[in-house]
Amino acid sequence: MNKDVHILFGLRIKELRLKAHISQEELSFRCGLSKNYISDVERGTRNISLKAISKLAYGLHVEIKDLFTFPK
């Protein structure tokens, strides 16, 4: 692993959120996570738990494994 997984994960969440044309606020509403939390995750500054990862997948309408498709 070259790049920190939290950074890669955050970039991926942001990518999927923008693809879905929704704001951090809308995503936070869908997931039941705070907007600040979403913001931290996207910047890679949170060691997010599996429970919250699962909520993000739900809010983005994707499967969890889709959150881990990173660029090589």
Add this chain to the structure above:
Amino acid sequence: MNKDVHILFGLRIKELRLKAHISQEELSFRCGLSKNYISDVERGTRNISLKAISKLAYGLHVEIKDLFTFPK
């Protein structure tokens, strides 16, 4: 999601560990996580963090997304 994600994740970790023919002890050694922690994760009783998920993928020699291939 019908089944709790922690249960599904734990079963998947166990499946991959057995496929690799290694014990919980060997996996814990490879990942730098305690044997009790691995045991809890496999039973679905831990809300594991992204950092620890990443360590498990490393120890199992798979990509993170492979840990989230669940039966339908």
